[in-house]
Amino acid sequence: MITDAAEILDDFDDRLRAAAFAWLTSRTFNGSGNLTYSEIQSFSFEGQRIPLKDRVKGIWKPASLRSALSITTTYRPPGVVRPYDDLIHESDGLLRYKWNGIERDEATNRALRSAMQLGVPLIWFFGVGKGVFKPVFPVFVVGEEEANRQFILDADPSVNAAVDESAAEQFLRRYLKVETRHRLFQAVFRGTVMRAYEGRCAVCSLQHGQLLDAAHIIPDSDEDGVASVVNGMALCKIHHAAFDFGILGIRPDLVVQIQSGLMHEIDGPMLRHGLQEMHGKRVSVPSAKAERPRADLLERAFERFRQAG
Ligand SMILES: [Zn+2]
Structure with a gap:
């Protein structure tokens, strides 16, 4: 039996992508961790x-593959513009990724176009710090807008439009797209917060990844609840829940307050060491000023805490 060369290449391509996804899943502890460039x-x-990304270029195609394997979005500290303005389009809620440069047929642009034509899954490395990335996968290139020199990306092509879908199906598809986007931004948010807080709870310094959350200061259901590090804080499960339920508050000057009712309760060591002894302690915040919690957001959250008491 004669196997054709393209088939061998495609088989290699499939196996390599699957192995890369499995490796990234395990190296990030099932998606909860970040990776450095050298990792x-x-x-x-x-x-x-086989390098999974390029050191400089946004689009990466290993020599052994027919199409691109990954794209990278450079880290942007709060308030600074990204070199590539990959963004969400209000029209359809999908993500955009800019061409490399302005030449349509530049090699890496062709590699990404080829990934679109072959329908292969890619890895998106989101910068969450200098040289630190949160890998998001699989993502697919589902279209191209040549006039705007950009590709259209989607995390799940199976939720793309079918011609004859009903109103309910359309609703579901829109919902799934919002969910996908939400998951993507939450993953990047978590990665950024964990890196900025060096993987420690801001209140008690617990440093055990599986017991830590990237907490929102203002909940993400609120319109001001932006998924940015300035609205985030790394908190352990207990302190996160205590913060959300108004048991633990953080004053705008970063001092922890425990609800007065709880201060007089007598219970086991978790109450005493975990909560009562945190009263009056200053939370640890990132060394970079631009990444510290925004004072107005802390103030609003603290107002809520005072009302709960
Ligand atoms: Zn804690």
């Missing part, structure tokens, strides 16, 4: 080291 470059497949 990402340590991936190997069938005895060969």
Whole structure:
């Protein structure tokens, strides 16, 4: 039986992508962790080291593949413009990724276009710090807008429009798109917050990834509840829940307050060491000023805490 060369290539391509996804899943503890550039470059497949991203360029195609394997979005500290303004389009809620440069047929643009034509899954490395990335996968290139020099990306092409879908199906599809986007931004939010807080609870310094959350200061259901590090804080599960339920408050000058009713209760060690002893303690915040909690957001959250008491 004669197997054609393209088929062998496609098979290699499938296996490599699947292996890369499995490796990233395990290296990020099921998606909860970040990876540095050098960790990402340590991936190997069938005895060969294969870089999963380029050091400089946004779009990356290993020589052994027919199409792009990953795209990268550079980290942007709060308030600074990204070099590539990949963004969400209000019209359809899908993400956009800019061409590399302005030449349609530049090699990496062709590699990403080819990933679209072949329908292969890609990895999106979101910068969550300098040289630190949150990998999001699989993502698919589902279209291109040449006039705007950009590609259209989607995390799940199976929820794309069918011609004859009913109103309920349309609703579901829109809902799934919003969900997908939400998950994507939450993943990036978590990665950024964990990196900025060096993987420690801001209140008690617990440093155990599985017991830490990226908490929102103003909930993300609120219109001011932006998924930005300035509205976030790394908190352990207990302190996160205590914060959300108004048991623990953080004053705008970063001092922890415990609800007065709780201060007089007598219970086991968790109440005493975990909550009562935190009263009056100053929370730890990122060393970079631009990444610290925004004072107006802390003030609003603290007002809520005072009303709850
Ligand atoms: Zn804690």
